[in-house]
Amino acid sequence: MTARASQLFLPTLREDPADAEATSHKLLVRGGYIRQLSAGVFTFLPLGWRVHERVVQIVREEMDAIGGQEMLAPVLTPAELWATSGRDSSPEIFRLQDRTGRAFVLPMTHEETFTWHARELRSYRELPQIWYHFQTKERDEPRPRGGLLRVREFIMKDSYSFDRDEEGLDRSFRLHAGAYDRIFERCGLEVHAVQAESGMMGGKESVDYLAPSGSGENTLVTCERGDYAADLEIALGVPRAAEFPQRLDAPQEVATPGATTIEALAESLQLDPAATSKAMPVVRTDGTLVLALVRGDDRLSETKLLGVLGTGFRPATEEEILSSFGAGGGSLGPVGCSPEVVADEALREGQFVAGANRDGWHLRGVEAGRDYDPRFADIRESRAGDACPRCGGALRFGTAIEVGHIFKFGTRYSEPLGATFLDEDGSERPIVGGSYGIGPARTMAAVIEQRYGEAGMTWPSALAPYAVHVVALPGLEGAAEELAGALEAAGHAVLLDDRSLRAGEKFADADLIGCPARVIVGRKTLEDGAVDLIARLTGTQERVQSDRVVARVAEVL
RNA sequence: CGGGACGUGGCGCAGCCUGGUAGCGCACCUGCUUUGGGAGCAGGGGGCCGCCGGUUCGAAUCCGGCCGUCCCGACCA
Numbered sequence: 001m002t003a004r005a006s007q008l009f010l011p012t013l014r015e016d017p018a019d020a021e022a023t024s025h026k027l028l029v030r031g032g033y034i035r036q037l038s039a040g041v042f043t044f045l046p047l048g049w050r051v052h053e054r055v056v057q058i059v060r061e062e063m064d065a066i067g068g069q070e071m072l073a074p075v076l077t078p079a080e081l082w083a084t085s086g087r088d089s090s091p092e093i094f095r096l097q098d099r100t101g102r103a104f105v106l107p108m109t110h111e112e113t114f115t116w117h118a119r120e121l122r123s124y125r126e127l128p129q130i131w132y133h134f135q136t137k138e139r140d141e142p143r144p145r146g147g148l149l150r151v152r153e154f155i156m157k158d159s160y161s162f163d164r165d166e167e168g169l170d171r172s173f174r175l176h177a178g179a180y181d182r183i184f185e186r187c188g189l190e191v192h193a194v195q196a197e198s199g200m201m202g203g204k205e206s207v208d209y210l211a212p213s214g215s216g217e218n219t220l221v222t223c224e225r226g227d228y229a230a231d232l233e234i235a236l237g238v239p240r241a242a243e244f245p246q247r248l249d250a251p252q253e254v255a256t257p258g259a260t261t262i263e264a265l266a267e268s269l270q271l272d273p274a275a276t277s278k279a280m281p282v283v284r285t286d287g288t289l290v291l292a293l294v295r296g297d298d299r300l301s302e303t304k305l306l307g308v309l310g311t312g313f314r315p316a317t318e319e320e321i322l323s324s325f326g327a328g329g330g331s332l333g334p335v336g337c338s339p340e341v342v343a344d345e346a347l348r349e350g351q352f353v354a355g356a357n358r359d360g361w362h363l364r365g366v367e368a369g370r371d372y373d374p375r376f377a378d379i380r381e382s383r384a385g386d387a388c389p390r391c392g393g394a395l396r397f398g399t400a401i402e403v404g405h406i407f408k409f410g411t412r413y414s415e416p417l418g419a420t421f422l423d424e425d426g427s428e429r430p431i432v433g434g435s436y437g438i439g440p441a442r443t444m445a446a447v448i449e450q451r452y453g454e455a456g457m458t459w460p461s462a463l464a465p466y467a468v469h470v471v472a473l474p475g476l477e478g479a480a481e482e483l484a485g486a487l488e489a490a491g492h493a494v495l496l497d498d499r500s501l502r503a504g505e506k507f508a509d510a511d512l513i514g515c516p517a518r519v520i521v522g523r524k525t526l527e528d529g530a531v532d533l534i535a536r537l538t539g540t541q542e543r544v545q546s547d548r549v550v551a552r553v554a555e556v557l
Numbered sequence: 558c559g560g561g562a563c564g565u566g567g568c569g570c571a572g573c574c575u576g577g578u579a580g581c582g583c584a585c586c587u588g589c590u591u592u593g594g595g596a597g598c599a600g601g602g603g604g605c606c607g608c609c610g611g612u613u614c615g616a617a618u619c620c621g622g623c624c625g626u627c628c629c630g631a632c633c634a
Contacts (some may be wrong), residue, residue, distance in 0.1 A: 014583065014595070015569050019627050039626065092633070109634055142558075142632055150633095217633085405634085435634085474592055504594035511594090522593050532593085 002484045003466065005497040005509075009046055011035075012509050022215035024448040025147025027457050031512045033465075040144025040152035047513065048444075050465040052155070055187060055440035056134055058462065059157045062183045066175040068130040068159055073113045075136050079103035081112045085416050094138045106138035111435055114160040115413040118431055124164045124423050127431070128172055132159030134440075146215045148445040149401055155441065161434040162414075164423060169408055169432045173205060176406050176436045180209055183438065184403070188460035189447050191403060192220060192229035209404035209438075213449030220400035223388035228395075233303040236378065237386025237395050239295065239346050242274035247351055248365030251335060254353075256362045260330020262296040265362065269353060273297040276353040277366070279332035281316035281324070281339070284309060289316060289324055289339040291332065294380045295346045296353075301381040308342060308377040331355040334372040335363055343374035401446050404438040457514030458536050461557045466495035468553055469515040471506050473522035480521040483531065483549060487519075490550045492557075517553050 010032040019036070020026040028034045033048030044052055060070065079095065082088035082105050094106040107113070114131055121127060137156045144152050161172035177193065184191045189211050196208035208231060210220045219232035230236065259265040266273040276296030282305070283289055290309065294300050306312065318329070324339060325332050333354035334341045347368050354366040368374055386395045411430040414420065419431045444463065451458050461467060468487050472480030477498050484496040495515060497506050503522070510518050518534040525531055531549055534541045535556035544552045 011567090013568060018563085018569070021628070036626090087634075090634075107634095111634080139633090143630095145628080407634090409634095437634085471593095502592060502594085502596065504592095504596085507594045509595090520593075524593060 002488045002494040002496050003046075005495060006499045008495075010509075010513075011045070012512055014508075020147060022146040022149060022445075022449070023452055024149065024213075024215070024445040027448055027452060027512070028147060028445070031456060031514070034148065036147075040141055040150065042148065042151065042153075042441075044441075047465045051444050051459070051463050052440050054463050054465075055443050056155075056157070058186050059134075059183055059438055059440065062179040062186075063130075063132050063157070063159060065182075066130065066179045068132045070132055070134075072133045073110050073117075073135060075106055075138070077105050077107050077113060079105050081116060081417075082107070085112050085413055087112070092140050094140050108137045108139040109156075109435065109437065110135065110158055111160065111409065111413045111433075112417065115162075115417045115419050115431075115433065118160075118162050118414065118419045118433075119417065121162060121419070121421055121431060124421055127421065128161060128163040128168050130159055130161045130172060130175070132157060132436075146445075148441045149213075149215055150217060151441070154439060157438045157440065159436045161436070162419075162431045163433070164421065164429065165432055166410075169410070169434055173406060173408055173434050176434070177207065180404050180406065180436075180438065184209065184211070184443075186462050187443055187447055188451070188462060189403070189443060190450060192222060192400070194220070194230045195234060196231055196405065196407070204408050204410065206407035207405070208402050209406075210400040211403045211443075211446040211450065212398050213401045213446050214399065215449065216399040216401035218400045218402055220398050221382055222396050222398075223391060223393045224396055225388065225391055225393040227393075228388045228390045230382075232382060232397065233301065235382040235395075236389040237380075237382030238389055238392070239298065239380070239383075240274065240385055240387075242295070242346075242350060242352075243272040244275050244350050245271065245364075251363040251366050251371050253356055253358075253361055254364050255360060256331075257360045259362070260328070265353065266296065269362075269364075271353060275350070277333070277343075277347055279334065279355055281321055281329075281332060282313040283316050283320060285312045289320065291334060291337055291339050291341045292379060293334055293341055293343040293347060293354075293374065295344060298344065298346065298380040299383065301379055304377070304379045304381075305342070308375075308379060325357045327355065327357045327359050331357065331359050331361065333357055333363060333366065334368075334374060335366055336372075341372055341374040342379060343368055343376055344380045345376055345378050346380060347374070348376055401442060401449070403443045403446050404436075406434065406436040408434045453511070453514075453539075455508065455511035457512070459514050459516060460537070461516045464515050465493075465513070466515050467492040467557055468494050468517045468519060469510050469513065470494055470496045471503075471510055471518060471520045472496065472498050473503050473506075473520065474500065476521050476523060476526060479526060483519060483521060483546070486550050487553060490554065492553065517556055519549060519553070 012032045013030040016026045017029045034042045036042050096104050134157050141152045163169045191209045191211045193207050196206045221235035222229045259268050262273050273296045278294050278296050280292045280300050351365045351367050354363050356363045414430040420428045423429050448457050470480050470484045484494045487494050516536050520532040530543045530545050533544045
């Protein structure tokens with residue numbers, strides 16, 4: 001098909017919108033792909049919707065290829081369904097009532113709904129099933145940001161697998177993992193599949209698909225040699241070795257007046273900060289105090305500590321610290337303290353300087369096992385300078401955006417909702433499920449984040465709104481139209497810029513919009529029976545005889 | 558929810574400090590010229606200055622409240 005720019009709603013902007021920060025946000029707005037209606041709520045304009053639907057179609061094809069069955073579940077969802085699963089307390093869900101006061105939610109995922117339908121699966125003979133849909137999701141984000149990167153309303157492909165047992169679930173899970181690899185590959189997007197938290201609602205295995213990008217919410221940790229990738233929240237870096245001073249047979253008090261920070265402490269004792277320890281007192285939801293201990297140069301990972309403690313926690317208050325330790329926040333240590341001590345693995349070997357639980361004093365030569373008896377766990381946040389846990393290579397850190405997430409929820413939803421089936425032996429069992437999400441809009445934003453040029457986007461052919469952008473220079477609309485027709489006949493989606501604008505404006509718009517092939521029909525070359533062809537992906541420009549354009553375009557796409 | 562900033566024609570901004578009824582660039586409309594990288598000249602249209610209240614003879618400007626938007630943080634199936 002051919003779209004005429006003169007009739008298309010394609011409002012391009014010369015300048016960056018004032019409220020955009022992320023590159024993808026700026027370019028999508030400037031290029032006339034999207035417009036914001038409210039914080040985190042966007043309209044897809046004709047170009048943006050075309051790209052979105054191209055991502056959708058790729059996802060659809062790959063889902064169908066693993067046996068997925070497309071359907072459509074509603075947005076409006078009775079709140080009691082969510083009450084049954086216990087998720088109705090989530091602060092993120094939008095709630096509303098109908099005129100009679102009946103409560104509904106606008107959900108951000110559809111585990112409940114699909115599992116509810118899965119109750120119609122009665123026999124093991126009907127399993128496994130993979131169901132999916134593309135549906136609008138609502139999420140009362142406390143803070144939308146970055147254009148399409150984090151929004152309050154978005155379309156998501158979510159699929160749900162239903163199996164008779166863990167083995168089957170594992171098969172469905174791996175089918176999805178394969179499909180996701182192919183989807184992102186086809187979209188030209190670099191992603192890393194990393195182990196993830198499955199969250200409070202989750203089950204066991206959980207994999208995030210993180211796409212490196214200039215803006216994002218996640219920090220992706222990768223090994224320079226490519227054998228390790230993880231989300232920072234759970235990344236296992238190997239910290240550098242500390243330089244320890246002379247070994248001591250017993251802890252020794254040392255006056256450290258005013259040294260309440262690691263920097264000040266290391267400075268005043270002329271020590272490697274890595275040879276000190278840092279104590280963070282926290283209070284669990286049940287009220288018990290725990291002392292989390294990490295190496296002086298490390299940061300405590302709250303996510304990891306949460307996993308270790310198994311309950312929520314908050315930092316202890318000044319008063320709680322004083323009454324339990326008899327000293328202020330900067331002088332705490334594990335020796336002789338009453339709360340349980342959870343120490344990071346990095347503190348297992350060696351002698352560290354620790355707070356003496358006495359303001360203005362520290363202890364030298366504190367040794368785990370000898371001077372205090374901690375519970376060891378990995379609770380440090382990985383950081384620059386760490387080595388890869390697999391091969392020892394250097395770790396790299398970069399921002400990334402989560403474009404997909406797959407996880408096994410097991411019987412988390414089938415049990416409360418009563419989705420059971422009769423197995424071969426006649427026993428009634430809960431269906432074993434998995435949940436698999438992918439955000440097409442995030443995917444398109446991530447693609448832009450990964451590949452843009454000075455003047456605009458550079459779409460891969462698989463996602464471009466149009467394959468060929470035919471620029472008609474003034475007076476040559478007829479010739480351009482003819483060429484557009486030929487390209488269309490060859491099966492290409494064509495954008496014909498037939499507007500009566502100056503060449504420079506058309507070129508600038510074409511740069512912005514970023515179609516993979518551009519053909520310029522102008523007097524200069526047409527006299528020689530030729531046009532100029534620019535292949536956006538390679539940036540090359542060539543002069544092509546008119547009768548060979550169609551063939552040549554096919555080659556550069 | 559904490560911290561910071563902003564809100565003035567469609568877009569990007571100035572004016573606010575030091576009150577006197579609004580301006581610039583781009584875009585838009587008409588005409589002429591121009592036409593391979595965001596043209597020139599001439600003429601023209603368009604703004605409850607986010608909203609409400611207060612101070613004042615007089616408020617875009619000062620004060621208070623609210624709303625909206627963005628950034629950092631908290632939060633995040």
